[in-house]
Amino acid sequence: MAIQRNQYAEVPDDSRITAAVATFIEEVTFQQIPTEAVRIGKRCLLDGLGLFVAGSDHETARIVAAMAMEQGGAGDALLLGQGAQRVPLPLAARVLGTAGHAHDWDDSQVSKDPDHVYGLLTHPTIPPLSAALATAQKLAPVSGQDLFLAFMTGFEVECKISEWMFSQHYKRGFHSSATVGTFGAFAAAAKLLDLKGDKLLNGLGLAASFASGIRCNFGTMTKPLHVGRAAENGVTAALLAAKGFTADKSALDGPWGFFAVQGGGVTVAKMEAEGFGAPWSIVDPGVSIKPYPCGVLTHPTIDLMLKLVIENNIKPEEVETVTIFAGSNILNPIRYPIATNHLEAKFSLQAVLSMIVLNRKAGKIEFEDGFVQSEQMQSMQSRMKTSFDPAIEALGFDKMRSRIVISKKDGTLVEGNADVRYRGGPENPLTDEEVTAKVRNCCEGVLSAHEIERLIAVGSSVLELDDASEIARTLQSR
Structure with a gap:
């Protein structure tokens, strides 16, 4: 594969990553998700639900929720932490994403690439889960299986983009959960909105321009907002594309595409050896569910x-x-x-x-x-x-x-x-009981004991739900 070089980046001159992402989003089905990926995905989803609750009364989420109420608008989805209050879809996604990352307790992507310093890798669950949960409410009723498929689609897109990008992205100071998370959120929303063809390509172009977030804001309220904005921006890109808004249809590729501008290029060997869903990143290399609420x-x-x-x-x-x-x-x-x-x-x-x-x-x-x-x-x-x-x-x-x-x-x-494989990672994972205990810890002081057990039950049975909006309702304290 020929490489085009300029002062900024190394990129394949015949790269078609944008098209590959769009094809995957459009064509992937629930039946194509391996059993092990479903098992791990359900653990990540349950962990994410607990983190939404944990962050719902955090100062960052309270401020963005108050701002959402001030802005007002269509009642597309529940506003996290605010009872029956409903707000426009992008605002609901913003608050969910901010709350989910507020405690820095959300899961982390894993890589076997020795060049990938850990910070390069994204927190893969919260952006697509926020987008899917908010979008499913606007489109209700959406089955739990369809919500799960959208979540897993976004998770896979987010991880593959992060895995293939050069580590320069993180070393330059970008926050991957903000930048790459935007594509995960877009993919989840686009799957539920049933975008196809050029609308998917246009949406990816919008997401590429929206993707932002820099590391100087680590240790401030802006870091969790990065993930909230990723969820909001991904949803917004999908909604605009659905209405016919246009963008460059190869925005991940070429010398001025996302990979080149923000990451310096892509690892061609990995792109040639892997594909979306081949393997599913949630299984190989895997994902880490955090035992501690910090980096x-x-x-x-x-x-x-x-x-x-x-x-x-x-x-x-x-x-x-x-x-x-x-x-x-x-x-x-x-x-x-x-x-x-x-x-x-x-x-x-x-x-x-x-x-x-x-x-x-x-x-x-x-x-x-x-x-x-x-x-x-x-x-x-x-x-x-x-x-x-x-x-x-x-x-x-x-x-x-x-x-x-x-x-x-x-x-x-x-x-x-x-000098060991860390606890919570694929080689030393938390047990199912430990994940459930973490959810209880996250919800303590926000939900009642009965509400906590209800949330765990609903999250655990996501694939059997007729209306995924039930998940959003169980997140709200009474």
């Missing part, structure tokens, strides 16, 4: 610290200093030395490890401002520092490696290495 890059280090603290019965008052050694793949994005609020804490090794020392857990409560800003948290964070480790860097980014050295006040050292 996945911190998770192996959190597990290591928990192991060291428990096995050595380390008490907070015994800790003199903690040094965390890691490579640039972790230290660059996990960038806050001392977190001053819950948003910064999600991108601070000092903060998440302080939680473990103090409470031996890092869950929803530990990531609230009251805990992060407490005197004990601020003091413990000040005793910790990070250090770049050339030896860890040289091992590459196929694993999220780190090393911890705890210096106790009695002069003893406690050390350990995180």
